[in-house]
Ligand SMILES: NC(=O)C1=CN([C@@H]2O[C@H](COP(=O)(O)OP(=O)(O)OC[C@H]3O[C@@H](n4cnc5c(N)ncnc54)[C@H](OP(=O)(O)O)[C@@H]3O)[C@@H](O)[C@H]2O)[C@@H](O)CC1
């Protein structure tokens with residue numbers, strides 16, 4: 001896992017470490033790391049035109065020292081001192097190395113490399129002038145942009161961006177990742193993120209946010225003793241007279257997600273379609289009076305997924321109530337979430353509940369504003385998990401999974417092409433398969449998001465070659481690419497199913 005810490009925790013660890021080190025040592029480590037990332041950027045240090053954007057705090061200090069290092073290696077370094085004051089030793093070091101100070105902002109236009117040292121973790125609120133103007137000018141230049149610690153204008157703890165921010169190609173961050181580098185909108189400004197070890201690690205507490213690596217994703221693998229029951233039986237309630245496609249897609253996600261068996265229940269047209277496409281499912285046709293008894297009609301399952309395409313009428317409400325009335329893990333998605341917005345009482349239960357809303361659905365669920373959720377995803381997903389007593393998977397530009405008392409999981413896979421009808425249904429079936437296998441719900445949701453996003457990337461660019469173009473995908477293409485996504489995971493697993 002890549003660990004990210006909010007600013008308060010970084011500051012505490014920094015204080016403790018600083019007290020144990022000679023003065024200036026931490027900044028030297030940070031600056032050296034920053035310079036080492038910058039040096040190989042074409043046309044490489046010697047003869048390149050480097051512009052430093054220097055703010056009034058230590059972020060500017062790091063940048064000046066890194067600039068001095070590059071100047072000693074032959075780069076032409078010019079610093080724009082944009083703050084009300086400037087880090088004195090840093091400035092002395094730059095001058096001693098042959099770097100210059102300039103008030104001419106046009107140097108940005110011709111730069112090969114711009115290093116953004118306006119604000120780091122000390123930033124708050126939208127960028128003030130002249131920082132905002134400098135950020136805009138930098139965006140218009142052809143220079144490679146390297147942000148020091150955090151792109152200025154991005155809130156390091158939350159990823160919020162108020163107004164203008166530096167758009168970086170690379171962000172060189174110190175000691176630990178910051179949540180704002182993982183979570184949109186901030187993540188979009190960060191580019192490639194490089195972590196520099198400055199010795200903070202042992203002094204850091206539990207992370208606030210984590211982003212899994214491939215080896216952290218461990219869906220269960222069948223052992224020689226596995227049978228279909230031990231691998232997990234998923235009960236899937238999806239589709240209605242009006243919406244049948246969602247049922248086919250959710251069933252596909254579950255089948256390709258490795259469920260030992262999928263028991264599918266719905267109205268006749270949805271059942272017919274699911275049987276046609278996924279004959280391996282065991283189906284139950286629900287007549288009008290059957291809804292409340294869906295649990296006993298379907299038979300023994302280990303988890304439920306309810307919601308895709310079920311509509312939002314009374315019948316749908318009764319289906320959601322029946323699933324949540326069980327003592328099994330339940331994933332509620334799509335129409336099921338709309339039903340829950342008016343029946344939050346159904347969430348009072350002891351077994352785990354996983355909710356998979358996009359921002360609009362979450363807005364209805366917690367009575368918030370959709371734009372506010374998009375702007376402050378981390379805050380809202382945490383709030384929702386606490387308020388709804390559920391594991392909440394917030395879909396979108398960066399998918400987040402929150403469970404109260406645990407770090408928020410940020411999904412590193414995915415592609416903007418996933419924003420198309422039906423892909424959410426695939427995710428709910430896939431995650432449901434993991435829940436049915438007995439995987440802890442936070443891990444199930446994290447694995448679901450990861451594999452779904454990876455499958456989508458494979459579907460968009462199947463050959464995985466540099467420079468390969470991308471094509472639009474359907475939800476069905478994501479299902480088709482799921483086996484390939486699974487195969488990229490390492491074979492070993494510490495968790496082998498409910499066995
Ligand atoms: N932590 C670590 O382990 C290490 C940390 N290190 C480095 O220290 C950095 C933190 O330095 P820092 O504390 O001096 O704060 P920093 O980010 O430079 O900004 C403060 C200045 O910005 C200003 N300002 C704020 N918001 C603004 C806005 N919207 N628009 C305009 N201005 C705004 C604010 O002005 P004020 O609001 O107070 O008037 C204040 O003057 C950190 O990111 C890393 O690079 C490394 O050297 C070593 C290891």
Ligand SMILES: [K+]
Nearest residue numbers: 116119150152
């Ligand atoms: K910065």
